[in-house]
Amino acid sequence: MGVKGFVEGGIASIVAGCSTHPLDLIKVRMQLQGENAAVSVPTQQQLHTLRPALAFQPTSSTVHIPSSSFHVPTPPPPPPPRAGPISVGIRIIKTEGVAALYSGVSATVLRQTLYSTTRMGLYDILKQKWTDKDSNTMPLIRKISAGLIAGGIGAAVGNPADVAMVRMQADGRLPPAQRRNYKSVIDAITQMSKQEGVTSLWRGSSLTVNRAMIVTASQLASYDSIKETILEKGLMKDGLGTHVTASFAAGFVASVASNPVDVIKTRVMNMKVEAGKEPPYKGAIDCALKTVRAEGPMALYKGFIPTISRQGPFTVMLFVTLEQVRKLLKDF
Numbered sequence: 001m002g003v004k005g006f007v008e009g010g011i012a013s014i015v016a017g018c019s020t021h022p023l024d025l026i027k028v029r030m031q032l033q034g035e036n037a038a039v040s041v042p043t044q045q046q047l048h049t050l051r052p053a054l055a056f057q058p059t060s061s062t063v064h065i066p067s068s069s070f071h072v073p074t075p076p077p078p079p080p081p082r083a084g085p086i087s088v089g090i091r092i093i094k095t096e097g098v099a100a101l102y103s104g105v106s107a108t109v110l111r112q113t114l115y116s117t118t119r120m121g122l123y124d125i126l127k128q129k130w131t132d133k134d135s136n137t138m139p140l141i142r143k144i145s146a147g148l149i150a151g152g153i154g155a156a157v158g159n160p161a162d163v164a165m166v167r168m169q170a171d172g173r174l175p176p177a178q179r180r181n182y183k184s185v186i187d188a189i190t191q192m193s194k195q196e197g198v199t200s201l202w203r204g205s206s207l208t209v210n211r212a213m214i215v216t217a218s219q220l221a222s223y224d225s226i227k228e229t230i231l232e233k234g235l236m237k238d239g240l241g242t243h244v245t246a247s248f249a250a251g252f253v254a255s256v257a258s259n260p261v262d263v264i265k266t267r268v269m270n271m272k273v274e275a276g277k278e279p280p281y282k283g284a285i286d287c288a289l290k291t292v293r294a295e296g297p298m299a300l301y302k303g304f305i306p307t308i309s310r311q312g313p314f315t316v317m318l319f320v321t322l323e324q325v326r327k328l329l330k331d332f
Helices: 002-019 021-031 035-039 085-096 098-102 105-130 140-173 185-196 198-202 205-232 240-270 284-295 297-301 304-328
Strands: none
Touching: 002 021, 002 105, 002 304, 021 085, 021 098, 021 105, 021 140, 021 240, 021 304, 085 098, 085 140, 085 304, 105 140, 105 185, 105 205, 140 185, 140 198, 140 205, 140 240, 185 198, 205 240, 205 304, 240 284, 240 297, 240 304, 284 297
């Protein structure tokens, strides 16, 4: 039964991931909008630099302070207007072609194979172990706990594919000379290991784990709870309508809960670290602070529309496919 849960979850996740990949790519591009302004925002110390030796001349009644005494750097140019998901999608098609909407799809397949298969299988095992045998029910707190555990382990396993996917999706927005031009997810992982070290494959892993725990707990636990409520109250029968309703509601809950972590994760994973230079972000907290200072708190919800537009259909595809796969494999 344990292996069966991994197989069912893996098949459903790969189908859902490939079906909604263009929406995920648009979400990543939107989350990176305005990033240059966040990285280059000047500090308060940089804005107010005065040479003490030239600040006061006691030997003269007339104080003359040369203009070179002050160092006020030119503020960065304002970020370009934020484009919506449709505009971003049209721009990608015009500048990079229709095929660009599936940039990094090989990484999506690998990510779903590693991350989602692991989390779905582990959640299924924990659900079977923690379900009350007499009432055949599982308290919400146990569902959330199972989701947190399964999501965290799945994210740790799938982080290399996640980093590769983010980079491949973001590559088209860079000038041609700065693009990484990975040929596939295997090429991306190989190049990252050679150029930046094996540890780069787990860059942003703490964020990935945190996000995955939030998504899995909110997504799987809310789907099970909403589905059970619908059936208990007799609002709908156990069929496609119930599955779609419960899964879309679960997708909305997961989107609201995970979007801020997702924005920071995307930026940390996508940053370019050059030898001898300080990285754009020192870590997740530094990235969050720079983003909020430069772009405001709502920057943490950048890409929310494509997130819910992707998370909704993804969750629907995931659970509808999962229910159908379970029916096909019920005799095994």
